[in-house]
Amino acid sequence: MLSVYYGCGLRRSEGVALNLSDINLDKNLLHVRKGKNYKERHVPISPASRRHLTQYIYDHRNTLLRYPQTDALFLSKRGTRLQGQSMILRLKALQQQSDSTTLRAKEIGLHTLRHSIATHLLHSGMKLENISLFLGHSSLESTQIYTHLEAHENNL
Template sequence: MKKLVLQNPSYRYLEQSFKEWLDVQGYAPSTVYNLPNHIRELLYYLEKQDINNIKELNIKHIENYYQTLKERSNQRRGGGLSNGHLNKHIQSLRKFTTYLRKVGRLEIPEINLKDEETENRIIYLTVEEIQQLFKATRQAVEPRERVNVRTYEAIQARDRAMLAVFYGCGLRRTEGVSLDVGDINFDKSVLHVRKGKNYKERLVPISKTNLKYLTEYVYDHRPELTNGSKAEALFIAYSTTKRMQGQSLFIRLKNLQYQTGDQDLIEKEIGLHTLRHSIATHFLQAGMKLESISRFLGHSSLESTQIYTHVAGIPIEKAQPFNNIKNYDSIQLSEDEL
């Protein structure tokens, strides 16, 4: 429902203000991106009910709106909305009413909607879907206003480097954001994670294909984005020549997702961490040993890694063959496969 158009200027402003509030509060980029989209549906519903001032909103309106969501069909796949999707709307409504109270826009009590029952599961992409994301970075260049062909090609190379880091090297969002060019040892094909979780450092091997993407970006295209500055950050925003933050990288990933044109892939609510989940799952499906995956991801214990055995549908005792993390290059996507 992202194509809904709000006619009420105050509602459009409210949606943007809610998004900025989430960002200031420090919520994850995926939350900042998705929750306002869900709230747009509520505001659109209110317009249709001739409720054009947010001060008229009450709990009964929200309950009636949620009932329409439960009865609404899934526009892409048919049937109703999944319980997981409904829960995301409930989360959005809770955060939105909290926002209204916190900023003094409306004194409204906490909503009393119960979460729908769901199975906890990790979202990950298939190898084929990862291939589609890489292919999206090769689409024909369409120069835009104030963005020339060379800059656009540099952005595409940066997108490939982004996938190489978050999928190919399995980095967490903050780890990838914090990377500097000097953290990549191109001679030894190793990436130095200096700002890991709980301040732990680790060395991550880089596959031949991903090293190629990083090399091309750093040496052939990144100078186009730095514009002569001495920026150390790996991922540079072309408009500011400053370090890209998680929200900006997340938006680039979402752009690639939509550019694939695959409706099933577009339907998935993915983020940078989805790429990390994906490589871990693919390793396990390929038979890599849990201990090796755990070291690769920087987990402090095997318990954190064992969640992927349920995702991949593989008994823990059968995830044994790969004994050396350096053998992982044969699992990753090759240039020919892309």
């Protein structure tokens, strides 16, 4: 789940709203139907996220499924749609399992994953305009925070 949040740059609400029908493994695309301000977008699925999604969908999701009529992608232990708070708790649990005291001390959340993928894309040479489309930002100004992050990191 966290691989999908990171790899696809999802907001918390976008990830929990995902349905099985929003995943196109053949085309490596994820359809975000419920983006901010009701905007839709298609996001490429990275090879790592594709592997994790395939494994989850075919090997694990069915063990959680208690209501066959649900199209929800991510399910709770009760078989219902996983909520955003549960995702945050899972991320925090993974953080606390880390051997790094620095990582355990950091304040992180699902939005941290979104910032991380954007920063990594920027460092890899992706144009800010494309990062903006990837993240589903309405304007380039919304994405410019990542250029400030990169400039700050370069000054350290």
